[in-house]
Amino acid sequence: MATIDDVAKVAGVSKGTVSSVFSKKRPISKQVTERVLEVAKDMGYFPNHVARSLAIKKTMIVGLKMPISKESTMSGFEIQMINGVIRECSKQGYRVLLDSLPEHDDPTQFSIDPIDGVIMLNPRKHDPRIDRYNQMNIPLVLIGRPDPEDASVCYVDNDNTNVSFQVGEYLLQNGHSSILFLNAADDMTVSTDRQNGLYEAITRHGKPLSSVHVVNYSRKHHSHATDYGYSALKAIYGKHEFTAVITDTDRVALGVLRAARELGIDIPGDLSVIALSNDATLAQEITPKLTSVELSAERLGAEAAQILIQKMNDLSVVQQRIIEARLVIRESCRKLI
Amino acid sequence: MATIDDVAKVAGVSKGTVSSVFSKKRPISKQVTERVLEVAKDMGYFPNHVARSLAIKKTMIVGLKMPISKESTMSGFEIQMINGVIRECSKQGYRVLLDSLPEHDDPTQFSIDPIDGVIMLNPRKHDPRIDRYNQMNIPLVLIGRPDPEDASVCYVDNDNTNVSFQVGEYLLQNGHSSILFLNAADDMTVSTDRQNGLYEAITRHGKPLSSVHVVNYSRKHHSHATDYGYSALKAIYGKHEFTAVITDTDRVALGVLRAARELGIDIPGDLSVIALSNDATLAQEITPKLTSVELSAERLGAEAAQILIQKMNDLSVVQQRIIEARLVIRESCRKLI
DNA sequence: CTGAAAGCGCTTACAG
């Protein structure tokens, strides 16, 4: 590959001039510009991004720290979020680096990514990576709330407690007083939030907490989301009594529906289903159409990117945004009263 | 951020030594190693990836050139492919840079990405980017066949012609002799391949090409895949006669199913549906379960990454792999004879 | 086992 030096030499100018032609950071006469551009084209010269990054100390790349999942593939929620991140970053001229490399303990192996900032999905409780990014002085925005709460870290999140509170309210008002909750994995802050929200709704209605039977997703026991819904319902139905099931995602609901079909359970006749989900398209295409919560995953991603880009330009920026989620009533839930 | 120089100074060694402690490329005595590591930790030093990349002329990053789609979000096929790419790259220590920046005409704006190689999804006909990467000396692997054929470019692909040939055969053997084909957009090589395959099956059975009515997806007319299936069936049903419909993807089939429900068409009683698809999970959860083609999108992605990594280590590598696809018979198709 | 120094390919004050 031709370098800026080669071009400068052939065009008979200094490399500062070649640099300026490409960066347009200082004016270069029309003649020189044209000559340089022509030579560059002839030689197949393209500015080297890495060298440029080193010189200006910016890469124009945003890192996206994915949850560490070796086997499982991305969920619909994650995908939409990523779409949002990509869209916003592209719009502002940033590239996106997917960081899905496993965590290393060896400090020797821990090299800093070539990024100007990072968006981290689904932080865990007391996530050590938050401190590490701070220490490295890399602007960080979380998608999902930090736990414990920390007023200095940027994040966007749904109000998950409120989401499940609303769902609980809705079910209780419709006469469902025993509920199966197929929640997410228990090491995620979102799981706790949701469980609390649901409990709150139940308590308000003067029902015992035992009205809800909570199950958590486990990577060990379930190969994927749909399988989770399918095998959980099959395992539990008959053992516990419930008239409604709340699922982690629409995919889980899909599994529940299949198990119900096989068990001869009519939905929503015998059992109501609500998905804490996101994929509006899918929910609408399923029969019966799925009553579900619209989480606006794509907006979460886009707004996280927005905040991050702001913060990269002004380190003092701190923003914490709650994206509204809303319950969309469709056909998979019925009134008992 | 502390630099290698700072650490060297404080630890009282040369920066070459610090470098060696981290890269392990030459042996450093235990005492020195420990001292350097301790100082580094105290100072919060992490090797700068960009500077390192410039020095060794490698970034350990693989670029993933996405199709240029401003509005639409990634399809299930793309997502699985990306999953495959990420998985394989992670395994081999590579990061993945999503390149979804719009193409620029301005040569001045065209900077080379900080990548060691690139995987490009869905090349278009006579795709100019192929030459450009060659010119830049960046190893390239396509997912999808180059058109025109070029023995020097690496790619992985399904045998799309054969896939639709098989689907055509299957339908014809089951007595379907008029078919609606909701194909992909017409500027993609895959569309042409599929159409040819289907035509071949029809010709072999001595039927006229008019037995199949081909529609192409259009970004203008359809907001997304499901909508495409939905509105296409609604628009065409009754105007043309057909007993079976082949859809581009499972999402399109979902739209067809919804339209059918609204039109009072029983599937597969009145109309058979086959999806040229990928998402096995989804296909199995839909009622009726979808007869579909398993394209192994994830494998496509993983093998593309594998080939690319080989090629990055040995530029002379040229591989063209066809990933087998197979028709999975489920419930959405019936025999007419 | 360790150090001094050149080099990777850019950018950017500084000077004219």
Place this chain on the structure above:
DNA sequence: CTGAAAGCGCTTACAG
């Protein structure tokens, strides 16, 4: 409007 030179933070022969 343009050039010369230092600097970005690493790696790597070369020498000892």
